[in-house]
Amino acid sequence: MNIKCEERDRIFEDGTPAEWAALEAHSANCAVCAEELRAWKAVSVAAKELRDYSDAPSLWPRIERALTAEAAVKKHRAERWGWLTLGFGLSLGWQTAAVAAMVLILTVSTGWVYLHRAGRGPGGDRDQSLLKSPALAEVERAQAAYEQAIDKLAADAKTQLENPATPLQASYREKLLVLDSAINDLRAQTGMNPSNAHLRQELLAMYQEKQQTLQDILEEKR
Amino acid sequence: MKLFLPNRNRERLRGARLAGGIAVVLLLTSFPAWASGNWPQDEVTRNFEKTLTLSAGQSVRVEHKFGEVKVHGESGHEVKISAVIRVQASSHEEAESFAQKIQIEVQQTGEGVSIRTIYPPEENRWFHTSKHSSWSVNYDIAVPTDAALNIRNSYGGVNVDRVHGAVEVENGYGSLVVRDAGPARLNNSFGSIELSGAAGNAIINDKNSSVQVSDVKGTLEVQDRFGSITVLNIQGAATITGGNGAVTVSEAGSANVTTSFGNVNARNIRGDLSVHDNNGNVDISTIGGALDVSDSFGNVTFTDVKGRINCTTNNGRVNANSLAGSSVTIRDSFGNIDLENVNGTLDAETSNGKITVRDIRGSVTLKSSFGAIEATNIPKGIRAVTGNGAISLTDIGADAYAKTSFGSIDAERVNGNFTAEDSNGSVTARNVKGEASVTTSFSGVTLESVGGRIRVDNQNGGISVTALRPASGCRDISLKTSFSSIRVRIPDGLGYHIAARTSFGRISSELPLTTTGNIGGDSLNGTIGAGGCQLQLTDSNGSIEIAKAP
Numbered sequence: 001m002n003i004k005c006e007e008r009d010r011i012f013e014d015g016t017p018a019e020w021a022a023l024e025a026h027s028a029n030c031a032v033c034a035e036e037l038r039a040w041k042a043v044s045v046a047a048k049e050l051r052d053y054s055d056a057p058s059l060w061p062r063i064e065r066a067l068t069a070e071a072a073v074k075k076h077r078a079e080r081w082g083w084l085t086l087g088f089g090l091s092l093g094w095q096t097a098a099v100a101a102m103v104l105i106l107t108v109s110t111g112w113v114y115l116h117r118a119g120r121g122p123g124g125d126r127d128q129s130l131l132k133s134p135a136l137a138e139v140e141r142a143q144a145a146y147e148q149a150i151d152k153l154a155a156d157a158k159t160q161l162e163n164p165a166t167p168l169q170a171s172y173r174e175k176l177l178v179l180d181s182a183i184n185d186l187r188a189q190t191g192m193n194p195s196n197a198h199l200r201q202e203l204l205a206m207y208q209e210k211q212q213t214l215q216d217i218l219e220e221k222r
Numbered sequence: 223m224k225l226f227l228p229n230r231n232r233e234r235l236r237g238a239r240l241a242g243g244i245a246v247v248l249l250l251t252s253f254p255a256w257a258s259g260n261w262p263q264d265e266v267t268r269n270f271e272k273t274l275t276l277s278a279g280q281s282v283r284v285e286h287k288f289g290e291v292k293v294h295g296e297s298g299h300e301v302k303i304s305a306v307i308r309v310q311a312s313s314h315e316e317a318e319s320f321a322q323k324i325q326i327e328v329q330q331t332g333e334g335v336s337i338r339t340i341y342p343p344e345e346n347r348w349f350h351t352s353k354h355s356s357w358s359v360n361y362d363i364a365v366p367t368d369a370a371l372n373i374r375n376s377y378g379g380v381n382v383d384r385v386h387g388a389v390e391v392e393n394g395y396g397s398l399v400v401r402d403a404g405p406a407r408l409n410n411s412f413g414s415i416e417l418s419g420a421a422g423n424a425i426i427n428d429k430n431s432s433v434q435v436s437d438v439k440g441t442l443e444v445q446d447r448f449g450s451i452t453v454l455n456i457q458g459a460a461t462i463t464g465g466n467g468a469v470t471v472s473e474a475g476s477a478n479v480t481t482s483f484g485n486v487n488a489r490n491i492r493g494d495l496s497v498h499d500n501n502g503n504v505d506i507s508t509i510g511g512a513l514d515v516s517d518s519f520g521n522v523t524f525t526d527v528k529g530r531i532n533c534t535t536n537n538g539r540v541n542a543n544s545l546a547g548s549s550v551t552i553r554d555s556f557g558n559i560d561l562e563n564v565n566g567t568l569d570a571e572t573s574n575g576k577i578t579v580r581d582i583r584g585s586v587t588l589k590s591s592f593g594a595i596e597a598t599n600i601p602k603g604i605r606a607v608t609g610n611g612a613i614s615l616t617d618i619g620a621d622a623y624a625k626t627s628f629g630s631i632d633a634e635r636v637n638g639n640f641t642a643e644d645s646n647g648s649v650t651a652r653n654v655k656g657e658a659s660v661t662t663s664f665s666g667v668t669l670e671s672v673g674g675r676i677r678v679d680n681q682n683g684g685i686s687v688t689a690l691r692p693a694s695g696c697r698d699i700s701l702k703t704s705f706s707s708i709r710v711r712i713p714d715g716l717g718y719h720i721a722a723r724t725s726f727g728r729i730s731s732e733l734p735l736t737t738t739g740n741i742g743g744d745s746l747n748g749t750i751g752a753g754g755c756q757l758q759l760t761d762s763n764g765s766i767e768i769a770k771a772p
Contacts, residue, residue: 129358198377
């Protein structure tokens with residue numbers, strides 16, 4: 001199925017699964033639609049997080065930690081650069097905050113409306129074998145954070161990994177190869193079965209272990 | 223209030239407003255879609271139940287992926303299979319359709335019951351048309367407690383409880399927990415293994431996660447490449463091969479541990495223990511049999527070992543005490559050795575470390591290249607050799623031999639003979655009951671309260687010697703040096719034949735003596751008392767003084 005950019009908003013509103021799939025395929029080659037799709041998903045996920053709050057997986061402390069760490073980095077960055085905005089007064093920040101607050105109010109209110117209209121439904125047995133959208137979004141954010149951190153650490157550890165100077169470094173390299181094969185396998189599986197909680201958990205665990213291993217390599221270097 | 227902003231910030235502000243506006247519009251326009259439940263996520267659950275009868279000696283086999291497998295033993299002969307199939311897709315119809323295509327194949331043959339999850343072949347194709355679809359199948363299976371069990375699973379955990387037949391599990395990407403089982407053979411990749419209670423032998427193989435094993439009635443074999451291993455209460459022998467994780471073993475018949483890049487902690491081993499580690503610390507206590515340890519780049523500590531000990535390590539400290547075996551052999555390089563309370567013989571050697579030993583009841587041989595040696599309370603004697611370190615020996619019950627270069631030698635309370643060979647260090651010994659023989663240069667020699675024959679050969683260092691009154695007779699004294707003085711104190715009333723010679727020095731005696739031959743400035747020959755023993759004092763460029771011992 002081929003679609004055009006002008007059909008995008010209609011699909012956002014009441015598109016069929018086939019149309020959604022076609023839009024996703026179209027977005028792969030259309031920067032404008034890709035951006036719109038990404039923005040739509042971000043807002044929808046934020047709204048859905050509220051209505052599906054009770055389904056948020058409490059068994060993901062590592063995700064929480066990753067997100068907390070990510071938030072801490074952002075906060076640190078904000079504090080570091082925050083002084084730059086002081087000279088301009090609060091207007092820009094207030095404007096942005098107001099927009100964010102509006103979005104938040106709308107999402108909260110629509111979430112409440114949805115919760116009161118739809119209730120929990122038959123799927124609300126708190127089974128966590130399959131992730132709901134907000135949980136999946138959190139997991140994907142955590143995954144992205146890990147990938148980012150890992151890329152940076154891997155760049156820092158490149159020399160040791162390419163030319164291991166000690167048996168320990170050689171062992172770390174071997175371990176990373178094993179972890180990479182597991183990560184590739186799990187990524188392939190999560191590509192086919194994206195909301196399977198176990199696959200996601202295993203993948204994040206592998207990312208976490210890879211990150212830790214890279215940190216150990218850099219620690220050993222020091 | 224009027225705002226004054228630079229142009230760039232005005233642009234930013236416009237951008238922020240625009241973004242906010244788009245967000246609101248998108249939110250409002252999309253509201254009907256997700257408020258009405260059209261957001262592509264609908265879940266369908268389908269249950270599967272089946273019960274079969276298992277004959278004695280038959281087994282249950284499970285082949286599965288994408289979900290948990292829980293198996294528990296029950297009385298009776300029935301296999302009760304319960305499965306929950308969950309599918310999430312863009313629509314209820316799609317989810318339902320896919321859930322119906324997931325098959326659970328149950329076959330009963332002469333060997334037993336076989337359970338297999340079959341996913342539809344269009345699984346991959348389906349993914350391309352419905353990106354939000356996902357699935358899982360979880361099993362809960364009851365089997366007769368005496369059934370044999372064989373499980374192959376991927377992408378999910380396995381939990382087995384109270385199955386007393388042979389349990390064989392091969393899992394990947396999920397934890398594996400087995401409790402109260404028969405003989406067990408467990409393999410896992412990228413998931414932890416926990417086995418508590420195996421009525422027979424257990425063989426465990428993990429690739430990249432932790433292994434915990436407890437209460438195994440038979441022998442145990444564990445291999446884990448990149449995870450920690452914890453083993454507790456093994457009746458038979460435990461053979462553990464680790465990789466990059468710590469190994470802890472407690473309460474085993476005997477144990478053989480090989481690992482690298484991880485610490486080893488072993489305690490309460492009833493038989494022999496063998497540990498081979500690289501790059502990790504080794505901590506051992508309460509071993510009923512012999513102990514063999516090899517390590518590098520890690521410290522080794524062991525206490526309360528009943529059997530003989532053989533320890534080889536590089537670049538790490540060795541600390542040990544309460545060793546009851548017949549022998550202790552330590553080989554180290556670049557590490558200190560500290561041993562206490564050893565019952566048998568001790569042979570310890572390190573290249574560049576200090577050796578400290580206390581309360582060693584067997585004979586002791588210590589060797590270091592660039593480290594000091596300290597030994598205290600050695601009833602059966604000691605031989606201590608180092609290259610460039612000091613030697614200190616205290617309370618030696620038999621002969622003491624000390625050799626070093628560029629370090630001092632100190633000995634206190636030696637019940638046997640004392641022999642010291644030094645090159646550039648001082649030698650001091652007090653309360654030596656036997657003979658004292660000292661060779662050194664460029665430093666002083668002080669010997670006090672020596673009961674036996676005394677011989678000192680020094681160069682460029684002073685000599686001060688005090689002889690004890692022997693129980694009977696007298697003992698020969700021979701002291702030789704150059705470019706320094708000699709002072710000897712001998713007990714009153716003993717007889718000596720004196721031959722003293724020096725150049726450029728004075729010879730004096732506090733004791734009355736009878737001289738013979740020529741009396742020159744540089745030599746003296748004579749007798750103290752009735753003579754008897756030899757007192758030979760040879761010096762160059764130093765004075766000689768003969769005095770009365772206090």
